[in-house]
Amino acid sequence: MGKIKKIAINTGGGDAPGLNAVIRAVVVSAINRGMECVGIRDGYNGLLRPEEYPEGGLIPLNRRSVRGITHLGGTILGTTNKGNPTKYPTLGPDGKMYEKDRTDELMAAFKHNGIDALVALGGDGSLGIANVLSEKGLPTIGVPKTIDNDLDKTVVTFGFDTAVSFATECLDRLHSTADAHRRVMVVEVMGRYAGWIALNAGVSGNADAILIPEIPYDIGKVAAALKERPKRGKHYAIVVVAEGAMPKGGSVSVVGKELGRAEKLGGAGERVAKELEPLVGKECRTVVLGHLLRGGCPTTFDRLISLRFGAAAVRALEEGRTGVMVALDPPTVRYVPLKEATNRMKTVPPDCDTIVTARDLGISFGD
Ligand code: F6P
Numbered sequence: 001m002g003k004i005k006k007i008a009i010n011t012g013g014g015d016a017p018g019l020n021a022v023i024r025a026v027v028v029s030a031i032n033r034g035m036e037c038v039g040i041r042d043g044y045n046g047l048l049r050p051e052e053y054p055e056g057g058l059i060p061l062n063r064r065s066v067r068g069i070t071h072l073g074g075t076i077l078g079t080t081n082k083g084n085p086t087k088y089p090t091l092g093p094d095g096k097m098y099e100k101d102r103t104d105e106l107m108a109a110f111k112h113n114g115i116d117a118l119v120a121l122g123g124d125g126s127l128g129i130a131n132v133l134s135e136k137g138l139p140t141i142g143v144p145k146t147i148d149n150d151l152d153k154t155v156v157t158f159g160f161d162t163a164v165s166f167a168t169e170c171l172d173r174l175h176s177t178a179d180a181h182r183r184v185m186v187v188e189v190m191g192r193y194a195g196w197i198a199l200n201a202g203v204s205g206n207a208d209a210i211l212i213p214e215i216p217y218d219i220g221k222v223a224a225a226l227k228e229r230p231k232r233g234k235h236y237a238i239v240v241v242a243e244g245a246m247p248k249g250g251s252v253s254v255v256g257k258e259l260g261r262a263e264k265l266g267g268a269g270e271r272v273a274k275e276l277e278p279l280v281g282k283e284c285r286t287v288v289l290g291h292l293l294r295g296g297c298p299t300t301f302d303r304l305i306s307l308r309f310g311a312a313a314v315r316a317l318e319e320g321r322t323g324v325m326v327a328l329d330p331p332t333v334r335y336v337p338l339k340e341a342t343n344r345m346k347t348v349p350p351d352c353d354t355i356v357t358a359r360d361l362g363i364s365f366g367d
Pocket of ligand 1: 014081123146147148190191192243265294
């Protein structure tokens with residue numbers, strides 16, 4: 001691999017607090033090594049749809065561009081959930097949309113713009129694309145991003161701590177109103193097919209029941225657990241439901257599917273509230289935290305992890321690595337092959353210590 005002079009950075013998939021901290025760390029670390037940086041707008045669209053960007057699909061990045069962004073949520077580059085270049089939604093001659101592999105065009109665009117390497121920030125989908133580009137010959141380093149924390153081979157992804165912290169704060173707020181009205185508050189949180197956000201926030205926020213995809217629930221058992229509370233003088237309850245939670249023998253609650261995109265989850269909390277109300281004999285209200293969990297300033301933990309990940313990505317390129325993802329393996333950051341990192345989703349082990357702790361605290365999982 002020749003000396004790397006110009007690095008591109010992009011952000012793909014759902015945004016997460018910490019993205020801008022990673023971008024800043026990549027840019028400053030690279031500049032300190034005499035490299036040049038450009039950002040690709042909106043995933044790969046800045047290169048695949050240049051006509052949509054009168055100001056240019058690439059953003060030159062220097063110290064000034066990234067000054068003071070460490071604590072900002074979102075991404076200064078923009079992102080997309082709809083621009084997978086291996087399955088790019090394309091209008092066919094028959095007027096129908098189909099998925100087209102545009103990775104060869106992308107490789108040509110990197111070459112045309114004098115880009116020697118790529119640092120790709122994203123979740124499993126984005127890191128899978130990064131691996132394809134690396135295999136096609138572009139030095140590429142992945143940085144694991146998702147509030148879901150469902151990426152394998154890294155103890156944690158940035159964005160997760162911020163999402164859990166905010167969800168916990170929301171649960172804290174709901175205890176008083178639930179108590180005041182002797183209600184059951186059902187709180188739906190994001191996380192796709194993993195229950196990490198629901199589990200960690202539910203335990204930290206003193207939920208009475210936590211429903212996660214990894215443990216299909218029996219609504220009768222949830223109701224039975226909640227009905228024990230009045231005997232202890234507690235006439236309200238908090239139930240946390242992961243958006244991917246499902247009843248025993250049932251399926252996830254899906255609200256839609258578009259070409260080139262993952263299915264859209266939704267309605268899991270409302271489904272639980274509707275079924276619980278007659279069983280517990282109390283009013284049930286649903287709160288969907290949704291994209292609130294994606295917003296806001298990253299916590300200190302997420303800022304530090306993001307800065308460490310960004311700097312490690314540049315060091316990896318300098319060391320001639322490609323096709324790897326930076327990963328947190330306390331107390332250090334190491335590199336794991338992208339192929340391994342995207343092989344399987346990291347879901348909650350039903351016997352993990354946090355679940356054992358939750359059960360010790362009397363929290364129901366509906367099983
Ligand atoms: O993967 C992150 C995530 O926030 C999931 O938890 C959620 O299901 C999904 O993105 C929502 O995607 P969108 O922002 O496209 O609605």
